[in-house]
Amino acid sequence: MKRLLASMLIVACCAATVFATGVFTGFDPKVHGFKFANTFSNDFVPVLDVRTGGLCGGMCYAAVDYFLARWEVPNQDYRPANGTTLQRYLYDCQTHAIMGSLEAWMELGNNPFGVRNSEFFRWGLDSKRIERLQYYISQGMPAPLGLQGASGLSESHHVLAIGYDMGRYKADLGDYQGDFIIYIYDPNHPDETRTLLPDLTAEIWVEGDEKGNVIQGTGWQTWFVSNYSPSNPPWLPNPNYPDDGRVYELDVTFQTGQDDLRSWSGEYVDLSLNRGSGTEQRFGPLNASRWLPFYTETVSVLLNPPLFPNDIQNFTVETNFGGFSPDNWDMLSVTVRGRGGGTLDIARMGVGGPYRFTGSNHFLTIPAINQAATPAGWVDRLQLWFTTGSDNLRGGNDNVSVVVTFTDGSYQAFSNINNGQEWGRDTSTTVMLPLAIPVPIGTIASVTIQTNFQGGGDGENWDMNSVDIEAWGNGVDRRIGHNGYQRFTGGYHNLAIETQPPYP
Secondary structure, X not given: OHHHHHXXXXXXXXOOOOOOOOEEOOOXXXXXXXXXXXXXXXXXXXXXXXEEEOOHHHHHHHHHHHHHHOOOOOOOOOOEOOOOHHHHHHHHHHHHHHHOOHHHHXXXXXXXXXXXXXXXXXXXXXXXXXXXXXXXXXXXXXXXXXXXXXXXXXXXXXXXXXXXXXXXXXXXXXXXXXXXXXXXXXXXXXXXXXXXXXXXXXXXXXXXXXXOOEOOOOOEEEEEEOOOOOOOOOOXXXXXXXXXXXXXXXXXXXXXXXXXXXXXXXXXXXXXXXXXXXXXXXXXXXXXXXXXXXXXXXXXXXXXXXXXXXXXXXXXEEEOOOOOOOOOEEEEEEEEEEXXXXXXXXXXXXXXXXXXXXXXXXXXEEEOOOEEOOOOOEEEEEEEEEXXXXXXXXXXXXXXXXXXXXXXXXXXXXXXXXXXXXXXXXXXXXXXXEEEEEEEHHHEEXXXXXXXXXXXXXXXXXXXXXXXXXXXXXXXXXXXEEEOOEEEOOOOOEEEEXXXXXXX
């Protein structure tokens, strides 16, 4: 039952060079697929913080909707924030993807102790299932596929079939079964054509690259053509800005910490852009729904009028929390990105946080900067994942700081990363640390965890069970450091963690 519910609720969830013998629809993931990856966390029951993971089915259904409507798919490269038009549409499509093929998911969930694994695997090689796929592809219509997860490998998933190649296989469960290839758009991997292949030995379906090279660690028990029915996608403009050196659009990314942004009682977040002349542009509310704990939301706003980067002095983030039971919001970071015409892409026009917004703390002003887009393979932020053991971090006057040291001897310090807040016993906390300038990953020498605890009878102690350090940037998402248990006391304050290759 647990596995069936996971398949129904989560189903968590695809480059155009092809083999000459294949049959294809004309769907090119680089042109017709979404530019962001399927990394959604869905606010299923907000009051209880019950979430589901992924909108793979919704992204596949929506991609077909745009393709058949001959509309340009939204070209934003960031995941749409919860409650926005595109996110709501993808969520509705996800519901259709699950409910439209509920009978198939229920059938595949009826597999006690894996006794039907071989049967389910062969379904994907059977003529009836292949003929249905061939029908859609021959009509030039991409076909959403449901993939039933295989134990110990991949979760249940949706991908989009955009072509196939039978090779010498006759769909008769006879010879040359290994020749059969399905070409797919996988919403977990934007801009790529991937393949779905039968592993005849393990009796699972695996994912491969465009040339059919198997990607290790993937595996599903079988596939089926989902019962897709078209819907009207929302028309969202893809602006083409003049190449005049001015900023026309701001993409504002917020990372929420342990305490969410509530929204259901009217709580909102605004952004103001302030010029040296004292004039301003105000945008908001930016949040269309609750912003989840330990989750990132990006919203886009248009400048009116557009401005040259040097005309922008600072930005102010503002909340309206108040009343009898005001909301509190742990904002780990905010990053403002500027966009314009031609090659104008300013990776960071403003960086701030962490900051805790409360009923009495409503404003955070951050200076404007003009930092070019992060080069490919470089790092512009670190994410630290802390787990606390049986002795909490008290907060208040007892806090944690971090120093990032680089190979040339320079460093960047981040004070009070817990923002004066308690980190409770047996909890996990994520902290995002934006670097002042992007750097090559190999130039980060070490990360030092520092506490300011005083000794004595009332001195603080903190059991840090572990910390993982991840480097994020343009094409970079890699763990570069780890440390296990460490007890910080009034006499032990500093823990230096090496971050040089080879990485853990």
